[in-house]
Amino acid sequence: MNWNTLLFLVFPYVALALAVVVSILRMRGRPFSVSAQSSQLLESRKLYFGSTAMHWGLVLILGAHLLAVLLPKGLLLWSAVPLRLYLLEITGLALALWAGVGVWILLARRLSEARIRVVSTPMDYVVLLLLLVSIITGIITASAYRFGSYWFPAVFTPYLWSLFTLQPRPELVADLPFWIQFHVFNFWLLVAVFPFSRLIHIVTVPLGYLWRPWQIVIWLRRKRPLRATPPAVPHPAPASKPQPALQDKGGSYGSD
């Protein structure tokens, strides 16, 4: 096995497996640990500049990457006109710089504010550093190897699809320049770290808020259909038999 296979075939699968399996285990087993861990209460002003820039910058750039994976032809068609190509590249670069400044502010805030240092775990620093590396290598890639929106659909779209469809072709990234490879590997590193860090809060984005009713009222003692019992059957008499499927519900209140 050569380095290329290890870094761009084996490691991505390990990272993806970790991300999926550990995330599910954590969301189900230790839901209390899943939180965005906001520190706005402790420090608000620097967070405004750091958090807004970092989040919106990264969300938009990641969205663009995702579009390139899902709609490569659309991207190529868009970039066929030079003006549109420049517009896209400049927007991407500006967003990356904005996000980079945001991450830098957050990192500096975490190091300099006494209150924030107290609530910082080693993993918080790791995440911020990985994001910073990702943004810097991304900016180098975009400026030194122009134009990403031309060659991304030809290189990374097939690479990523080859991984997702279980017919991996790591040779696609084998001969790429160092900085691009670094950018890609750093991405897989972020995926691997995802379930072990605060990054897991990304999967809890509360889109359901857009349509749920304003008020939530819960009946604790009203009889409801049990998971293990068909609704038509009346409630079983006490002590008739244990209900194994319900043992996990946890006391009077349910675990979640």
Place this chain on the structure above:
Amino acid sequence: MNVRAHMSMLFHLDKCIGCHTCSVACKNLWTDRKGTEYMWWNNVETRPGAGYPTGWEEQERFQGGWELGKNGELELRLHSRARGLSRLFFNPALPTLDDYYEPYTFRYQDLFNAPEGNDQPTAIPISMVTGEPIQIQAGPSWDDDLGGSNLYAKNDPNWEGVDPDIQAQMHEIERVVFNYLPRICNHCLNPACVAACPSGAIYKRAEDGVVLVNENKCKAWRMCVAACPYKKVYYNWSTGKSEKCILCFPRLETGQAPACAHSCVGRIRYMGVLLYDADKIYAAASAPEERLVEAQREAILDPFDPAVIAAAKEGGLDDEWIKAAQNSPAYKFVKLWKLALPLHPEYRTVAMMFYIPPLSPIVSTLERGLIKLDLPPERMDFELFENLDKARLPLEYLANMFAAGNVALIEPILKKMLAVRILKRRQSVYGEVDAQTLALLEAAGTNLEEAEAIYRLTTLPTLEERFVIPPYHREAAAELYNDPLAHKGEVGLGYIQPPRRGE
């Protein structure tokens, strides 16, 4: 009619002595953990004053509660749904720790470990967040008893609409007046915290109305903190989860009053069931400002009405709960005698904790430095009753606090309380009720029988009369999920999930 029950607390402000026993009981029970040091689920403020967190009533800044939209429909003041999601990364209306105070302790070890020297060792204050020495700038009840203060009392938002001359007088030492305002979560019928939570982690229990945060679902979007107009949802900076008053539901479920109420030295707190019509919540929350209190009273039902009892039973309430609702001190003070009001009804959350507004001291004048009641004794009793506009605490101030600025709601309450006070004084001084007093009772819209009942429940209630807590039937809740005998064997103190070996 959709009848539900609500556990409601009542605060008789005339009796509050501001001893903070309630706050300490609550703190020792629930918020002495890391990340919760700054939280006071129960706090007692001096009014007029800025309160805790400082200036919590300034909704232009904190964006709490609901307001009526252009077409008269109810809208969350904090955000629309889409706007709420767009502000996940930064919530501009969120108070910071400095709006509360930075919690502190003292380095007591210094007292023991200081080297021998010529001066006394001191314990310096250190922050309970960073552990580093701090200059204490604020604390819980920092403005305690500073009723006339230019720094605190002057900044009270409830002065709005009060004559500036009267406001100026409130800072003169002879005119100073203040009362205490104990506050817990209001467990509202239309809670803004529930509506603002993007994760849907906060919910209201239908059985008793307690509003709770599901800590497993909370993802630290912290919209609840801003949306609650009473600032009674707190963000735990250590765990990254929101926390709030739970109305001591573990105590309620075992037949005990909440710790704040139970420990109350002045016995100002009452606890009882209110039956309400869930179909009328929206009407109560969206009523025009001057009708807000009335609409809420309409949503609260008469537990003696056979139609209400039938609907309550249909809704799953058992006889014990209906009996508790009939004996409820909350029902008597809120609905029957109309003496209790919710705090800031204009926030439109339909708060379900109620306050009996305080009476002012007897009107007095100042002569050659001596406070003097220059009235003949036969006039003295009636002076304040007939001149409520001369009360030391302006009625507009109380109205801003308890009646959305509607003085017409405050006046009859104070008159009724004064009538009871005058009746009992004359009874104990002169022995019998004269025609003048009876006329006064009538003018106050009450009668001998009711006045006697108000007097009894105000001054002489037993523990069982103050706290009427129905059986919660926890066993019924356990049966929903589990074989009760198995349940009894596997959950004990402190376990939410059955303890298993190796976990």
